[in-house]
Amino acid sequence: MSYLDICIIGWNLNALMFVVNFFIAIRVISTQDRAKLHEESLVLKELKEELEIYYPYRTYITILTYVIPFTAFFRMSFRLIEMFFFFQKNQNAKMFDYMVYKYSYDIEKAKNNDK
Incomplete structure (x- = not known):
């Protein structure tokens, strides 16, 4: 097996995790009503903005x-566990509730590391 084959397998596993993440998001969105989703998204937006103060390059990472x-395969596998x-x-x-907990x-953790 060449290095290219290993990279292709890795990218395929990353794509699989992207699809799994996408399906989880669709399932969560489809089970809620619009008003509740909007309210929750405002709370998550505030937490995300605060997190971006400590991790400004989070989107690029x-x-x-x-x-x-x-990389995404291992990262998402850890998150799923x-x-x-x-x-x-x-x-x-x-x-x-999980997203609020995680943010x-x-x-x-970032505040404690900053001290």
């Missing part, structure tokens, strides 16, 4: 992970 073979355990521990939680955790 996310794009870069899909370009580098296997983290989501699984979050939902196991919090039985009545929704995806919004808040990352903000607190």
Whole structure:
């Protein structure tokens, strides 16, 4: 197996994780009503803006992970495992609750590293 074959496999796995991420987003959006989604998106927007203060190049890093073979696959696999355990521990939680938890955790982690 050549290096090119390994890279192609890595990019295919990255594309698979992109599709999985897309389907999760579609499923979450389709189960909510518009007013509730708008309200939740405003809360998430505020958290995202605060997170971008500490990680200004976060968008570029996310794009870069899909370009580098296997990186998005491992990153998303870790996130899916983290989501699984979050939902196991919090039985009545929704995806919004996980996203608030994740943004808040990352903000607190950045604040502690900043000190």
